[in-house]
Amino acid sequence: xxxxxxxxxxxxxxxxxxxxxxxxxxxxxxxxxxxxxxxxxxxxxxxxxxxxxxxxxxxxxxxxxxxxxxxxxxxxxxxxxxxxxxxxxxxxxxxxxxxxxxxxxxxxxxxxxxxxxxxxxxxxxxxxxxxxxxxxxxxxxxxxxxxxx
Amino acid sequence: xxxxxxxxxxxxxxxxxxxxxxxxxxxxxxxxxxxxxxxxxxxxxxxxxxxxxxxxxxxxxxxxxxxxxxxxxxxxxxxxxxxxxxxxxxxxxxxxxxxxxxxxxxxxxxxxxxxxxxxxxxxxxxxxxxxxxxxxxxxxxxxxxxxxxxxxxxxxxxxxxxxxxxxxxxxxxxxxxxxxxxxxxxxxxxxxxxxxxxxxxxxxxxxxxxxxxxxxxxxxxxxxxxxxxxxxxxxxxxxxxxxxxxxxxxxxxxxxxxxxxxxxxxxxxxxxxxxxxxxxxxxxxxxxxxxxxxxxxxxxxxxxxxxxxxxxxxxxxxxxxxxxxxxxxxxx
Numbered sequence: 001x002x003x004x005x006x007x008x009x010x011x012x013x014x015x016x017x018x019x020x021x022x023x024x025x026x027x028x029x030x031x032x033x034x035x036x037x038x039x040x041x042x043x044x045x046x047x048x049x050x051x052x053x054x055x056x057x058x059x060x061x062x063x064x065x066x067x068x069x070x071x072x073x074x075x076x077x078x079x080x081x082x083x084x085x086x087x088x089x090x091x092x093x094x095x096x097x098x099x100x101x102x103x104x105x106x107x108x109x110x111x112x113x114x115x116x117x118x119x120x121x122x123x124x125x126x127x128x129x130x131x132x133x134x135x136x137x138x139x140x141x142x143x144x145x146x147x148x149x
Numbered sequence: 150x151x152x153x154x155x156x157x158x159x160x161x162x163x164x165x166x167x168x169x170x171x172x173x174x175x176x177x178x179x180x181x182x183x184x185x186x187x188x189x190x191x192x193x194x195x196x197x198x199x200x201x202x203x204x205x206x207x208x209x210x211x212x213x214x215x216x217x218x219x220x221x222x223x224x225x226x227x228x229x230x231x232x233x234x235x236x237x238x239x240x241x242x243x244x245x246x247x248x249x250x251x252x253x254x255x256x257x258x259x260x261x262x263x264x265x266x267x268x269x270x271x272x273x274x275x276x277x278x279x280x281x282x283x284x285x286x287x288x289x290x291x292x293x294x295x296x297x298x299x300x301x302x303x304x305x306x307x308x309x310x311x312x313x314x315x316x317x318x319x320x321x322x323x324x325x326x327x328x329x330x331x332x333x334x335x336x337x338x339x340x341x342x343x344x345x346x347x348x349x350x351x352x353x354x355x356x357x358x359x360x361x362x363x364x365x366x367x368x369x370x371x372x373x374x375x376x377x378x379x380x381x382x383x384x385x386x387x388x389x390x391x392x393x394x395x396x397x398x399x400x401x402x403x404x405x406x407x408x409x410x411x412x413x414x415x416x417x418x419x420x421x422x423x424x425x426x427x428x429x430x431x432x433x434x435x436x437x438x439x440x441x442x443x444x445x446x447x448x449x450x451x452x453x454x455x456x457x458x459x460x461x462x463x464x465x466x467x468x469x470x471x472x473x474x475x476x477x478x479x480x481x
Contacts, residue, residue, distance in 0.1 A: 001391075003339035010340065010348040014383060015305040022302065070298045079300025086300050095300045103296035106196040120299065 022083045029078070030085030037062055037089075059090055066094035071102065096120040154364050155264075155330045157271030162323035162480070164218070164277075166433035167211030169204045171286065171312030173418075174430065177411045182434035183313075184211055190287060190312050197287035198232060198240075204314040204426075205230070205241035205283040212279065212316035220245040223318070224275035227266055229258040230283045230425050231310070232292060237283055247279075256350070256379050257333065258282045259315065259429040260452025260473040264330040266319045267475065276320065283314035284424025293459055294343070304344035308381045309418035311410055315429025317437075325440045329365075329476040333357045337469040341462060346455040347384025347420055353470035354380060354388050354453045361449070361474055362397065373445035375399050376436060377472075378428025378452050379407030381420035406431035428452050440479040447478050 001009065037058045044054035066086075069075040075095050079086040086092055100119055104112035118125060168183045171190040175183060185207060187193075192203040205228065213220060226245060229252035230237035242249050254261040262280035269275045287297055289310040295301060319327070336356050340349035354377055362368065369375065380388055385405045392399055406428040407421035432450065439445050453472040462468070 006338045006352070007340065010345065010387070013387070014345055014348070017302065017304060070300075073298060076298050076300045080302060082300075083302045092300065095298070099296040099298035099300070102298055103291055106198075120295065 026083045026085035029082035033089045063094040066091035067098040070095050070098040160326040161267050161270035161319040163325045164318040164320040164323045165212050165215035167316045168430040168433040169208045169314045201237040201285035202240035208314040208316035209281050216318040223247045225278045227262040228281040255454030257452035257454030258425040263475045267327040281316040282425040282429045284426035286310045286312045306383045307344040307419045308423035310424040311422040311427035313426035313430040315433035331474040333472040335469045341467045347381040349455045349468040350453040350470040351384040351387040353472040357472040374448040375403050376450045377405045379423045381407040383420045
C-alpha cells in the first residue's frame, strides 16, 4: 500500500465526529448564549443605557463570564459538548485568550503570559484587523463614488 | 538475509517495577494494580512539568526500594519523556548518583529503554540498570496541543496522553527475562493528522512485527500476548486488519496498553491512552506481574512511537513513527 492509498484507507475508516449531534448542541448552547446576551441588552437599556453603549457592555459581560468560567475550570467542560456553540460567539475568543494566560503563567508575566497570550487568538486579531482595514478602504471609496448614505 | 533480531547470550532479568499514576488512570480498569497515585495530578509541585519529574523520581525510588538496590549500585539510568530536551527526566534523575542516558522515542521510549538496557547487559558492559519513562497529560497537552482550559472538541480518533511514570530495574535476579529485541525502523506513511496518531504508528508496528516473524520463523500462536503500546483503538484496528490481509491473525492475543489503561467510552478518552508513561505503567503494573505469576509466559512487547513535531507539522510535514520490539519470558 503506498502513501496515497494508505491515507485514503485511514481516512475512510476513521470514525467521524457526530456532526448532527454536534450541530444540534452548538445550535442550542450557542443560541442560549446569544439569548443571554439579548437579555443583558434589554436589562441595560431598561436601566436607561444608550443602545450602542448597551451593545458594547453586552460583549464585555460575555467576555467576562467566559473568562471567569475558564478560570473556574468549567468552560472547557461546556465547550466539549457545545463545540461551535461556545466557540463562535465572543465567548470562544475570550476563552482562547484566558486559557492561554492561565497556562503560560508559570513561565512568567513577560515571556510567558505577555508573549504568548494571543497564540491562539492571534490570527483572529491580525486578520480581523486587516480585513476591517480593507473593508474601511472599500467603504471610503464606495462613499466617494456613490455618495455617503 | 541480514539478521536484525538481537539475541542476548546473557539475558537481563527484571528485578523490580514500580508505577506512579494520576487520578484518571487510578479510576481506570487497572487502578488497583498501580503502586502509587496522586489525586490532583500535581504531586505537590507548582507546575505540571515539575509534577512529571516528581512522578518519575517517585517511580525510580519505588523500584529501587523494591529491588533492594541503592542508586549508586546501578550502572546506568535510561530515561525519557515527551517534553523538549527530555527535561522531565533530566530534573527527576538529577537526584540520583548514577550515569544517565536520555532517550526520546515518543510512546516507544519504554521499549527503547528496555532494549538498550538489555543490549548493554547482554554484552556484559553493565550488570544492572534502571529504565524510567513518564508522560503527563497536562504538560504534554500544553506542549503539543492547546492550553488545558481551552474549550474545544476532540476528534474520535484522538488519543489521551496518560499521566504516569513507570520504572524497571534490570539485573541478575527476577522471574522475567528479556531474551530478544528488534530495533524498529522509522516508517513514514504520510499521515499528518495529530488527531490520528494511531494511524501514523500502525505501519511501524506492522513493519517490526512482520520482520520479527519472518526472521524468527515463529508464529503468533507461539506467544501468549502481543502487546502494543500505544496504538489506541484506531491504530490497533488498522494493525489487526492490515496484518490479517497479509495472513497474520493477531486478533486473539493482541492487547494495546492505550486500551488497557482507560475505559475508553466511560472515561471519555476517545481512542485511548498514549504517551511514554502509558506502556510503562501497564507493563510495570500488569504485564510483568502476570509474567512473574506465570499467568502468561511469553510475550512480545512493541512500543510504538509517533515521532511528531508540532513545528514540522505546521510546515506541512508528516508524522514518522517507530516501533521497537522486546520479547519477555517468564523464568524460574
